Amino acid sequence: MMGETEAVEIDDILDDWFIESLKSYKDLHVYQLEHPTQIIEWTSGKTVCVAGYSSGKNEILELRLPLRLLADEKKGLCAERDFKVVHGGFSEGPVCCLRHIPGTRCAVTNDGLTSDLQLWDLGADDTDVIRKTGSLPGTSVSQAGSRITARLSSPPQVLHGAQSSGVQLTQLSTGQTLYRLEVDSTKPLSSLKFASPPPGECALWWTDASAASQCRVIMLSSSGQAVVSDLRNLGGALCQAQLDVQTSPRKPEDVTVAWAPALDGCFSVSGLSGLVQIYDTARWRAELQDASPLFQHAGHSVSSQHGDGSAPIFITTHVWHPERPRTLLSAASDGSVHVWDWVDPQTN
Amino acid sequence: MTSMKRIFSKTRRITVGRLVGVTLASGRCFHAELVRTESSGLPIVHHSKYVCELPANHRFPMAKFPRVLHFLLQDQVITDRQVWVPEIASKDLLGAVHTEDYLNNFISGRINEQEQRRTGFPWSEGIVRRCRYETGGTVLAAEVALRRGLACSTAGGTHHAFPSYGSGFCLLNDLAVAAKYLMNSSSRRRKVLIVDLDVHQGDGTAFIFKDEPSVFTFSVHCGKNFPVRKQQSDLDISVEDGLEDEEYLSTVAEHLPWLLETFRPDLVLYDAGVDPHREDELGRLRLTDQGLYQRDLYVMKTVVKRGVPIATVIGGGYSRDIDKLALRHSIVHRAATRVWRECGM
Numbered sequence: 001m002m003g004e005t006e007a008v009e010i011d012d013i014l015d016d017w018f019i020e021s022l023k024s025y026k027d028l029h030v031y032q033l034e035h036p037t038q039i040i041e042w043t044s045g046k047t048v049c050v051a052g053y054s055s056g057k058n059e060i061l062e063l064r065l066p067l068r069l070l071a072d073e074k075k076g077l078c079a080e081r082d083f084k085v086v087h088g089g090f091s092e093g094p095v096c097c098l099r100h101i102p103g104t105r106c107a108v109t110n111d112g113l114t115s116d117l118q119l120w121d122l123g124a125d126d127t128d129v130i131r132k133t134g135s136l137p138g139t140s141v142s143q144a145g146s147r148i149t150a151r152l153s154s155p156p157q158v159l160h161g162a163q164s165s166g167v168q169l170t171q172l173s174t175g176q177t178l179y180r181l182e183v184d185s186t187k188p189l190s191s192l193k194f195a196s197p198p199p200g201e202c203a204l205w206w207t208d209a210s211a212a213s214q215c216r217v218i219m220l221s222s223s224g225q226a227v228v229s230d231l232r233n234l235g236g237a238l239c240q241a242q243l244d245v246q247t248s249p250r251k252p253e254d255v256t257v258a259w260a261p262a263l264d265g266c267f268s269v270s271g272l273s274g275l276v277q278i279y280d281t282a283r284w285r286a287e288l289q290d291a292s293p294l295f296q297h298a299g300h301s302v303s304s305q306h307g308d309g310s311a312p313i314f315i316t317t318h319v320w321h322p323e324r325p326r327t328l329l330s331a332a333s334d335g336s337v338h339v340w341d342w343v344d345p346q347t348n
Numbered sequence: 349m350t351s352m353k354r355i356f357s358k359t360r361r362i363t364v365g366r367l368v369g370v371t372l373a374s375g376r377c378f379h380a381e382l383v384r385t386e387s388s389g390l391p392i393v394h395h396s397k398y399v400c401e402l403p404a405n406h407r408f409p410m411a412k413f414p415r416v417l418h419f420l421l422q423d424q425v426i427t428d429r430q431v432w433v434p435e436i437a438s439k440d441l442l443g444a445v446h447t448e449d450y451l452n453n454f455i456s457g458r459i460n461e462q463e464q465r466r467t468g469f470p471w472s473e474g475i476v477r478r479c480r481y482e483t484g485g486t487v488l489a490a491e492v493a494l495r496r497g498l499a500c501s502t503a504g505g506t507h508h509a510f511p512s513y514g515s516g517f518c519l520l521n522d523l524a525v526a527a528k529y530l531m532n533s534s535s536r537r538r539k540v541l542i543v544d545l546d547v548h549q550g551d552g553t554a555f556i557f558k559d560e561p562s563v564f565t566f567s568v569h570c571g572k573n574f575p576v577r578k579q580q581s582d583l584d585i586s587v588e589d590g591l592e593d594e595e596y597l598s599t600v601a602e603h604l605p606w607l608l609e610t611f612r613p614d615l616v617l618y619d620a621g622v623d624p625h626r627e628d629e630l631g632r633l634r635l636t637d638q639g640l641y642q643r644d645l646y647v648m649k650t651v652v653k654r655g656v657p658i659a660t661v662i663g664g665g666y667s668r669d670i671d672k673l674a675l676r677h678s679i680v681h682r683a684a685t686r687v688w689r690e691c692g693m
Contacts, residue, residue, distance in 0.1 A: 011577035018574050019468045019516060022407040343405075 017302045026326070027341040028299065029066045031083040035059065036335040038253060038316035039098045041107070043122060045322065046070060047086060048329060049107060050337065051095035058095055060109075060130050062087035062122055065339055069327070083337065087123040089130030096253065099148040101156045106133075108148050108158050112253075114138065117148065117160060136160075206257045208267065218267050218281075220257045222249055225288070226269075228281055239284035241291035246273040247314065256317050262325040266294065270315035274301035276330045278342070295342050300332035378491050379441075379484055382433035389430040390688040391499040392420070392681065393489040397436075397481045398503045400474030408468065408517050409667065415674030416502045416662065420681050432492060432499075434484035436477070437525060441487065444528040445521055445556055450512045454519065467514040479519045482506065486522035486617075486661055490530050493659035494615060497693050498652060500684050502677075504661025505619040507550035508575070516548070516574060522661065523617050524556045527563050530615055537562050541613035543647060544581075545600065546621025546663040547631035548573050554581035564611045568600060570624070570632045583607065589632040593639030596624065600643060608654055616651045620644050620680040621663025622673075629666040637679065644683035652691050660684060 021028055035058070037050035046065050052058030064084045096112030100122075107120045107130075115138025122130050138160065148160040207219045215231040216238070224245035227237045249255045255271035260278075270276045277293040284291065304313040313334045321327035327341045384391065398413040420426045442451055453459055459471050469475055485501045492499040506518035514520070527540040541564045542557075544550035549569040557563040564582045571586035578584070585599060608616075622640055623631035635643070644660075651658040660680050667673040687693075 008577060011575070014576045015515075015574060016466055018576075019466055022468060 014302055017298065021299070023343070024295075024345070025340055025342055027069050027339075029069055029081060029083070029339045030299070030303070031063070031337040031339075033061075033331075033335040033337055036316060036333050037331045037337070039095060040317050040319045040329050040331055040337070041098045041100050042319065042322060043100045043105075043107070048319075049098055049100065049122070050331065051091065051098055051109070053094040053096055053112070055094060058091045058093070060089045060091055060095060060098070060107075060120065061085050062130065063337075065329075069339060069341065083339075085128075087128050087130050089120065089123075089132070091118070091132075097148050099158065101158070104156055106156065108136075108160075110138075110148055110160070115160075117158070206252070206255050208258050214264075216259070218257060218259060220255070220269060222255070224272060226267075226279070226291070228284065237286060239281060239286055240288050241279070241281075241284050242288055243269065243272065243277070243279070243291055243293075247271070254314065256315075256319075258318070258320055260320050260325070261322050262320075268318060268320065268328065270318045270330065274298075274312060274314060276315055276318050276328065295345060297328070297330060297338070297340055297342070299338050299340065300330065300334070300336055303336065304332065304334050378432075379435045379437075379487050380432055381435055382431075384430060384432050387429045389426060390681075390685050390693075391432055391489070391492045391496055392417070392426055392430050393432045393434055393485045393492065393499060393501040394503075395434055395481045395485055398478055398485065400472065400478040402475075403470065407666070409665070409670055409673055411670045412665070412674045412677060413503050415670055416677045416681070419671075419675055419678050420502075423678075425678070425682055425685055432488060434481060434488040437480045437483040437487060437520070441525055441529060442480070442483065442520060444532075445511060445524045446509075447512045454514075459514075463513055466516075467519055468517045469514075469519065475519065479506070483520050483522040483525050486526045486659070487529055489659040489661070490526040490615060490617060493657040494530070497657050497691075498648065498659075498684055498688055500660045500681050502662060502681075505544075505546055505621055505663035507544055507546065507553045507619060507663075508548070509552045510555055515552070517664075518552060521552045521556060523550070523619060524553050526659070527553075527557070527617060531560075531562050538614040539611065540564070541607065541611055541616045542566065542619070543604065543616055544568070544619040544621075544663075545624070545643065545647070546619050547623040547628070547633055548621075548664060549575065549578050549584065549586075550581065550619065551575050551577075551579040554579040554584075557582075564607065564613065566603065566607060568596075568603075572632055573630065587633070591624075591633045591635075593635055593642065596633065596635055596639060597642055597646065601646065604647065604650055608651065608656065613656055616656055616658040618647055618651075618658055618660045619663040620647075620660050622665040622676045622679065623663070625665070625676060627667065627672075629668070630664075631666070637676065640676065640679045641683055644680045645686065648684055648687045649691070652687055652693070 035052040038053050039051055041049045043049055043062055047062055049062050051060040064086045066081045066083060068081045093111040095109050097110040099108050105122045105124060107122055109118045117136040118132055119134040120130055121133050148158055207217055217229050217231050219227045224243040226243055227240040229237055249271050258268050260266040265281045266278055268276055268278050276297040278295040279291055280294045300313060300315060313332045316331050316333055318328055318330035329339045331337045394417050399410050402410050439451055455476055457471050464471055482503045486504040489499040489501040504522050506520060506522050508516035508518035509521035523542055527542060531538050531540055539562050542553055544567040547570050550567045554565045557565050566583045567581045568585045572589055624633040624635045625640060626634040648658055662677045665673050665677055
């Protein structure tokens with residue numbers, strides 16, 4: 001049982017952080033889901049999908065971001081400060097991966113237990129229901145979940161697989177397998193993008209190669225070593241740094257690494273501490289050195305201490321806004337979802 | 349403490365003629381740089397030094413104070429002949445509420461990083477000066493209210509300040525300093541009711557007066573707003589997020605009349621914070637401009653009709669649009685002008 005002094009101290013920490021946040025964020029909006037999500041997926045510039053991952057039935061929700069956040073100039077006029085549920089549906093099992101098919105109102109999910117995929121219609125203006133429209137079988141061998149990715153293509157296609165040997169490109173409308181990766185390996189995939197898989201040894205590695213304009217890939221190991229390489233020369237390191245790791249990730253899904261889409265050289269990490277950390281690689285060198293984050297979002301861990309003293313929460317996932325340079329969304333194991341627009345501390 | 353000593357031992361920019369007139373007639377003087385005893389309009393208390401420079405992009409809307417006065421004059425709600433100018437609050441005045449250590453450190457700039465962070469302000473001489481003038485303004489508004497029945501400052505409401513530290517943009521507790529001073533400045537101890545309708549709990553004020561029977565602290569606030577760590581006012585009404593005009597007003601109306609009836613204050617200090625407004629960046633309630641106006645009208649009318657003097661401060665409000673915010677803060681002055689007129693003051 002938490003003593004009264006402890007409860008008061010925790011309240012104080014939260015109050016201190018709140019006052020601090022007035023300076024360190026341009027905007028911060030907090031939302032509480034009934035059940036935690038481990039996916040946040042953009043379905044438009046203003047909407048995201050989240051979904052539960054418990055063992056039974058789970059909700060899939062499409063949320064619209066607070067309008068006040070998006071109303072850059074006329075914030076005063078905009079009273080809408082809350083997330084709004086615009087579409088919702090149910091999945092029979094956990095949702096561990098969800099991808100929106102660009103250019104459509106379709107999404108593809110995987111339950112983390114098999115390599116099968118489920119297809120969904122996210123709904124249009126005339127309905128608020130997200131409904132399942134079909135399924136795609138994966139390769140039967142795997143007992144782990146699949147990762148999924150999609151890019152704008154006509155007709156729509158998804159790239160999915162649980163292991164390196166099981167990656168396939170499937171056309172959604174027909175279910176036809178267009179391409180199958182011929183690799184003799186059963187290493188589990190922790191992330192999948194339209195790029196080469198990372199070099200891995202015993203450690204778990206995560207990558208993001210979405211900084212396509214610069215041909216850069218960031219690779220992060222479970223011990224916190226971050227390496228930036230040129231996509232065309234994965235063996236060499238352009239620069240690297242040792243990040244401060246406080247939590248040992250148990251599963252690949254625990255960690256998310258992502259380049260900032262609109263902020264050169266910056267990337268974000270969650271899952272190695274209770275925070276979302278943003279690093280600026282501009283000053284990194286080829287020799288390994290310690291690096292400190294440019295910014296840390298502590299909102300989830302600060303507010304979670306305010307609970308019933310149960311297990312420490314962890315960040316389940318986070319994403320950057322595709323265009324707004326410093327806007328991110330993050331979700332934690334206590335069901336909290338935050339959207340935040342941080343102030344670059346270097347500008348003070 | 350004689351008033352004669354005050355006139356001749358301190359140098360102030362006062363129109364001596366008027367002050368002497370007031371002092372000889374009433375045996376009392378105001379903590380003022382400029383008095384307006386000849387004006388028959390609603391007393392407004394303002395000082396140009398209510399503001400100070402802040403770092404660029406600082407979240408506190410410092411520029412709102414002069415804008416409040418600007419809009420009241422521009423819209424011809426008041427004339428400048430109604431504007432009283434306060435003295436800076438002296439260490440003595442502040443010392444009745446704040447500890448000597450804190451005051452010394454605060455005035456000389458020995459507030460450490462951690463303490464500064466909690467206040468939300470970087471220390472500067474300017475911020476010390478403006479807080480002291482703001483506090484002086486609330487004291488003056490209370491003094492004038494005792495004489496005229498109603499008076500409104502264009503600042504004030506720094507209710508998160510505790511005796512030995514500041515918090516949440518509050519460095520000195522102006523309401524507490526005013527209440528303490530007025531409580532003791534007459535031969536018979538005055539009873540003061542503090543009505544705090546800012547969306548944040550008046551935790552500092554609640555703490556300061558928790559064992560003081562002559563001061564009753566009443567706070568209506570949103571439970572989920574800062575501070576998480578709440579103090580205990582004499583009466584706390586914690587309301588839910590999203591509360592709108594009608595329900596909010598009936599909540600206030602449920603308590604104010606019986607408080608006045610049972611506590612029987614000699615003076616009411618009213619924190620008319622506008623952060624319950626739906627567009628406020630921090631507040632989680634949904635009042636409209638009309639709602640705030642009706643609220644202020646209700647509070648002032650209810651108190652004035654019972655013959656109890658009331659002084660108002662603007663309280664909290666957070667918006668990046670300073671003009672919109674200043675207009676919102678000026679609602680209480682507009683409501684007060686109507687009360688002044690309708691109650692034949």
